[in-house]
Amino acid sequence: MKKLRGHPVSPGIAIGNAFLYLESELPEIPRRKIRKNQIEKEISRFKTALEEAAGEIRGLYEKAKGDGGKEQEEILFAHLMMIEDVDFQDQVISSLEENLENIEWVLYEASRSLMQKMLSSPDQYFRERATDIKDVSSRIMNRLLPAARVSLAELDKDVIVVAQDLLPSEMLSMNRNHVKGIVMDMGGPTSHTAILARTFNIPAVLGLSFASSEIKAGDTLILDAGTYVRSSGDAPAGDVIINPDKKDLDYWEEIRIRHNKKIEEFSQIRDLPAETKDGHRVLLKANIEIPDESEALLQFGAEGIGLYRSEFFFLNPGESSDEENQFRTYSRVLKAMRNRPVTIRTVDIGGDKILPDLYETSEKNPLLGWRAIRFSLARPDFFKTQLRAILRSSVNGNVRIMFPLISGLEELDDATAMLEEARAECRKKNQPFAENIKVGIMIEVPSAAMIADILAKRTDFFSIGTNDLSQYSMAIDRGNEKVNYLAQPLHPALLRLIKMSIDAAKKQGIPAAMCGEMAGDPNMTALLLGLGLDEFSMAASSIPLVKRIVREVEIPACRKLASILLRGVSSMSNEDVLKSWMAEHIPGE
Numbered sequence: 287m288k289k290l291r292g293h294p295v296s297p298g299i300a301i302g303n304a305f306l307y308l309e310s311e312l313p314e315i316p317r318r319k320i321r322k323n324q325i326e327k328e329i330s331r332f333k334t335a336l337e338e339a340a341g342e343i344r345g346l347y348e349k350a351k352g353d354g355g356k357e358q359e360e361i362l363f364a365h366l367m368m369i370e371d372v373d374f375q376d377q378v379i380s381s382l383e384e385n386l387e388n389i390e391w392v393l394y395e396a397s398r399s400l401m402q403k404m405l406s407s408p409d410q411y412f413r414e415r416a417t418d419i420k421d422v423s424s425r426i427m428n429r430l431l432p433a434a435r436v437s438l439a440e441l442d443k444d445v446i447v448v449a450q451d452l453l454p455s456e457m458l459s460m461n462r463n464h465v466k467g468i469v470m471d472m473g474g475p476t477s478h479t480a481i482l483a484r485t486f487n488i489p490a491v492l493g494l495s496f497a498s499s500e501i502k503a504g505d506t507l508i509l510d511a512g513t514y515v516r517s518s519g520d521a522p523a524g525d526v527i528i529n530p531d532k533k534d535l536d537y538w539e540e541i542r543i544r545h546n547k548k549i550e551e552f553s554q555i556r557d558l559p560a561e562t563k564d565g566h567r568v569l570l571k572a573n574i575e576i577p578d579e580s581e582a583l584l585q586f587g588a589e590g591i592g593l594y595r596s597e598f599f600f601l602n603p604g605e606s607s608d609e610e611n612q613f614r615t616y617s618r619v620l621k622a623m624r625n626r627p628v629t630i631r632t633v634d635i636g637g638d639k640i641l642p643d644l645y646e647t648s649e650k651n652p653l654l655g656w657r658a659i660r661f662s663l664a665r666p667d668f669f670k671t672q673l674r675a676i677l678r679s680s681v682n683g684n685v686r687i688m689f690p691l692i693s694g695l696e697e698l699d700d701a702t703a704m705l706e707e708a709r710a711e712c713r714k715k716n717q718p719f720a721e722n723i724k725v726g727i728m729i730e731v732p733s734a735a736m737i738a739d740i741l742a743k744r745t746d747f748f749s750i751g752t753n754d755l756s757q758y759s760m761a762i763d764r765g766n767e768k769v770n771y772l773a774q775p776l777h778p779a780l781l782r783l784i785k786m787s788i789d790a791a792k793k794q795g796i797p798a799a800m801c802g803e804m805a806g807d808p809n810m811t812a813l814l815l816g817l818g819l820d821e822f823s824m825a826a827s828s829i830p831l832v833k834r835i836v837r838e839v840e841i842p843a844c845r846k847l848a849s850i851l852l853r854g855v856s857s858m859s860n861e862d863v864l865k866s867w868m869a870e871h872i873p874g875e
Contacts, residue, residue, distance in 0.1 A: 287527065287528065287529055287530055287531060287534070288500065288527075288528040288529070289525055289526070289527050289528070290494050290496075290497055290500060290525070290526045290528070291494070291524050291525055291526075292469075292470075292491040292492055292493045292494035292495075292497070292524050292526065293473075293474055293491065293492050293493040293524055294490075294491055294510070294511040294512040294523040294524045295473070295474065295477075295479075295480035295483060295484070295490050295491070295492050295511070296468075296480060296483035296484045296487070296488060296489055296490040296511055297489065297511050297512040297513065297514075297523075297827055298467075298487070298488075298489030298511050298512070298513070298542075298545065299489060299508070299509065299510060299511070299513060299538060299541055299542035299545055300446050300466045300467025300488075300489045300507070300508075300509040300511070300542075301466075301506075301507070301508050301509070301535065301538060301539060301542060302444055302445055302446045302466050302467065302506070302507060303444075303445055303446065303504050303505065303506060303507070304445070304446055304448045304469075304501050304502065304503060304504060304505040304506075304507050305441070305445035305446065305447050305448065305503065306448050306449075306498065306501065306502070306503045307438060307447050307448065307449040307452070307456075308449065308450065308498060315390050315391060315394050315427075315431070316388060316390055316391065317387060317388065317391040318387065318388050318391075319386055319387060320386050320387065320388055321386070322386065325382065325383055325386075328382055328388060328389040329379055329382065329389075331389055331430065332375075332378065332379070332382075332389045332393070332426075332430075334429070335426045335427075335429035335430050336369060336375070336426060338429045339369055339422070339425035339426045339428075339429055340366065340369050340370060342425060343362055343365050343366050343369065343425070344366065346358075346362050346458060346459070347359060347362040347363060347366065350362055350458070358458045358482070360576075360577060361418075361454045361458070361482075362454075362458070364418065365418060365421060365422050365454070368418065368419070368422045369422050369425070369426070374396070374400075377396055378392055378393055378396045381395070381396060389430065390427065390430050390431060393423065393426060393427060393430070394423075394427070397419055397420070397422075397423035400419050401416040401419050401420060404416040404419065417451060417453065417454070417472070417473070417477060417479070418454065420451070420453065421453040421454055424453065437459070438456055438459065438460030438461060438465070439459045439460055439461055440461070441460065441461040441464040441465065442461075442464065443464060444464050444466050445464060445465065445466065446465075446466055446467040446468070446469060446507045446509055447460070447465055447467070447468050447469070448469045448470075448497055448498055448501050448507075449468075449469075449470050449471070449498060450470070450471045450472060450498045451470060451471065451472045451473065451479075452468070452470060452473075452479050454479070454482065457479060457482045457483075457486075458482070462486050462488065465488055466488070466489075467488060467489045467490065467491075467507070467509040467511070468483055468488055468489070468490040468491075468492075469490075469491055469492075469494060469497050469501070469507065469509060469526050470490070470491075470492045470493070470494065470497070470498075471493075471494055471495055471496065471497055471498050472492065472493065473492035473493055474492060474493050477492065479492065480492060481576065481579065484579075484582065489509055489511040490509075490511055491509055491510070491511050491523075491524055491525075491526055494526065497526060500528065501526075501528055505528050505529055506528075506529050506530065506535075507526060507527065507528060508525075508526070508527040508530050508534065508535070508538045509525075509526050510523050510524065510525045510526070510527075510538070511523055511524070512524075513541060513544075513545040513548075514545055514548040514549065514552070514830070514831065552586075552830035552834075555587070555830065555833060555834065555837070556585070556586065556587040556830070557587065558833075558837070560589075560822075560832075560833050560836045560837070561836065561837065562815065562836055562837065562839055562840055562841055562844075563837070563838070563839065563840045564840040564841055564842075566815070566841045568815065568819065568820060568821065568822065568836060569589050569590065569592075569799075569820065569821040569822070570587065570588065570589055570821075570822050570823075570824075570829050570832060570833055570836075571588055571589055571590045571591055571592030571593075571627070571629075571799075571821060571822065571823040571824075572586070572588040572590075572591055572592065572823065572824065572825070572826040572829065573591070573592060573593040573594075573595070573801055573823050573824060573825060573826075574591055574593070574594050574595070574619075574826075575595050576599070577615055577618050577619050577622075579826070580618075580619045580622040580623060581622045582826065583623075583826045584623075584624075586826040586827060586829045586830060587829050587830065587833060588626075588826055588829055589626060589627075590623060590626040590627035590628060590629075590684075591619070591623060591626070591627070591628040591629060591823075592629050592749065592799055592801050592821060592822075592823020592824075593629060593631055593688075593749065593801035593823050594619065594628060594629060594630045594631060595631060595634065596616075596630050596631055596632060596633055596672070597633040597634050597635050599612065599615060600633060600635070608671070609671045609674055609675045610675075612671070612672060612675035612676075613674075613675040613678045613679055616630060616675060616676055616679035616685070617678075617679040617682040617683075619683075620679055620680075620682045620683025620684070620685055621682050621683060623683060623684075624683075625683055625684050626683075626684060627684045627685075627686055628683060628684060628685050628686065629685075629686040629687075629688050629726070629749070629823075630676050630685060630686070630687060630688065631688045631689075631690050631728065632659070632662055632669070632672055632673070632676075632687065632688070632689055632690065632701075633658075633661070633662060633672060634657065634658040634690045634691065635657060635658070635661050635662075657691065658690040658691035659689050659690055659691050659692060659697055659701055660691070660697075662701070662704075663697065663700050663701065663704070666704060669704055670704055670707060670708045670711065673687070673704065673705050673708035674708045674711060674712055674717075677708060677709060677712050677717075677719040677720075677723070678712060678717050678718070678719055680719045680720035680723055681718050681719060681720065685720070685723060686723065686724040686725070686726060686746075686747070687705070687723060687724070687725045687726070688725075688726045688727065688728060688747075688749060689701045689725075689726075689727050689728070690727075690728045690730070690751070691728065691730060691731060691754070692727040692728065692729075692731070692734050692741065693731045693733045693734055694733060694734070694737065695737070695740060695741065695744065698727060698741060698744055698745065699744070702725065702744070705725065724746040724747060725745060725746050726745050726746050726747035726748060726749060726796075727741060727745050727748065727749075728748075728749050728750070728751045728754075728801075729741075729748050729749070729750045729751065729755065729787045730750070730751035730752075730753070730754035730755045730758070730802075731754070731755070731758055732755070732758055732759050732783060734787075735755065735783040735784075735786050735787045736783075736786065738786055738787045738789075738790035738791070739790040739793065739794075741790075742790045742791055742793070742794035742796055743794060745796065746796055747791070747796050747797045747798070747799060748787055748788075748790075748791045748796065748797070748798045748799065749799040749800065749801050749821075749823070750784055750787055750788075750798070750799070750800040750801070750802065750819075751800075751801055751802050752775065752780070752784070752800060752802025752803065752804040752805070753802045753803055754802075755780065755783060755784075755802070756773050756774070756775065756777075756780055756802075757773065759777075759779055759780055759783060760772045760773065760774070760777065760779075760780075774857035775803075775804045775807070775810060775857075776851065776854070776857045776860035776861055776864065777856075777857045777860075778851075778852065778853075778854050778855065778856070778857075778860070781813075781817070781848075781851055781852055781854075781860075782852060784800075784814075784817060785817050785818075785848075785852060788817055788818045788819060789818070791820075792818060797820040797821055798818065798819055798820050798821070799819070799820060799821035799822070799823060800814065800819055800821070800822060800823065801823040801824075803824075805819075805822040805823055805824045805832075806822070806824025806825050806828035806832065807828075808828070808831040808832050808834070808835045809864065809868060811832050811835040811836060811839075812835060812839050812843075812844045812847055812867070812868070812871070812872075813844070813847055813848055813851060813864065815836065815839065815841060815844040816841070816843075816844035816845040816846070816847050816848030816849070817848045835872060838871070838872055838873065839871060839872070843871060847863075847864070847867050850863055851863060851864065
């Protein structure tokens with residue numbers, strides 16, 4: 287028996303036999319010199335391969351549209367844009383003419399160079415988009431060098447698919463009735479494989495590095511991608527157990543059954559309000575990174591989108607970021623949410639999210655540098671393009687605008703002034719938009735929390751970003767494994783900053799929301815209710831867990847808990863108090 291550890295990206299337990307889906311080796315890509323009189327022939331071969339590959343994608347795209355598969359449709363549309371990218375085609379042809387080498391080799395070199403550029407990005411999402419380039423270039427290469435491949439569409443028995451990587455096209459065409467789990471060497475939570483796995487409700491663990499070489503075809507696997515019945519003493523999700531003994535098999539089968547029953551229980555409260563026993567109502571919303579996720583939120587009972595991280599739109603290669611495409615994308619999300627509120631955060635570029643085409647500077651301390659609202663204010667044309675797109679999309683739903691990383695009144699005033707300019711530009715072009723759009727700010731810098739009473743007078747809502755607020759309060763890089771233990775949600779200083787922000791919002795009569803990881807932790811729900819939080823925004827899959835806690839407690843008890851923890855002397859002592867409180871007040875905790 288052997289155990290591997292990766293990233294759980296789509297929750298659930300899968301037990302079954304491994305089906306190894308390893309890439310069939312293409313014939314060795316030939317490299318040869320060509321004569322000038324052969325250039326046109328190679329270009330013609332290239333264009334024919336492009337047309338055939340594009341035709342295949344269009345066929346899948348039309349099928350996705352017919353089946354109502356919006357997530358699949360969006361991915362395939364992005365692939366079509368890549369394959370029809372004139373700049374990429376011109377780059378390949380120019381290289382062909384300059385180097386006088388055969389088209390297969392030129393295409394291989396061009397796609398490899400582009401993939402390496404993406405993989406070198408410090409941002410995980412951007413690195414994962416290299417898979418899309420691989421998918422598109424493989425389609426073209428398969429027309430130039432046809433090679434047989436095993437088809438996941440032909441699966442005729444239940445399996446757990448084990449692969450080095452899965453292209454989006456392979457996910458879209460596989461027989462999902464027989465794929466009970468996915469184990470992959472590559473990938474992470476924002477990869478298209480992860481997104482589609484969540485869409486199809488297939489448990490998946492990615493980023494295992496060497497799973498495809500450690501696992502043999504037919505091996506019995508237990509895949510633990512996270513459950514709703516995990517206790518505090520259990521190991522974190524993300525394990526893949528190879529050839530377990532009977533004791534482990536029986537144990538995990540019981541967990542799988544309990545997990546599925548818990549999902550059924552959650553479905554029974556999905557449409558019930560997030561209301562405490564004594565009638566206090568709060569809102570539970572979801573965070574999203576890309577539009578593909580918006581339609582799946584409602585099955586978890588999301589009452590809206592509290593944080594749409596719009597920067598991921600700009601991190602998707604092949605995705606045009608012009609105003610029209612932004613407008614269409616935001617409109618699609620608003621329509622999917624059926625008039626539920628959607629809060630779009632303007633781009634938080636910089637820090638750990640670098641866009642090579644837009645962000646050209648190198649900084650010693652990027653998390654303390656030119657990022658978020660600072661970047662946007664320095665690029666007014668870029669910023670106003672996004673603002674106009676959001677404004678125009680407002681006719682399709684209930685949109686709210688949120689500015690990130692506001693540190694003081696000057697930044698808020700400057701951002702608001704640019705929004706007014708964007709409004710004026712829309713009016714000049716007779717482009718309709720809603721006049722009553724709410725505009726809020728994120729509280730994620732200690733200075734903003736300390737002057738929250740001032741900022742509250744100039745904004746319509748607060749949303750507390752506890753990830754960055756913790757990072758900047760504790761002076762840590764939460765991505766640095768040597769110090770991330772200091773990111774303590776129960777640190778008295780952080781709790782006081784949160785309380786200060788909520789109190790300022792209450793005094794001004796505006797809602798106080800939270801969209802950091804703390805909002806989605808059910809162990810923190812009673813505390814946040816006691817601090818006075820109005821709205822919680824989190825990963826959609828956390829909503830049932832948080833709603834359960836909300837419906838089990840009463841506000842006076844929560845306020846008493848918050849009062850005790852605010853007076854706590856350390857994170858550790860607060861953890862002990864909270865653990866005892868949960869055991870006393872929450873059944874099953």
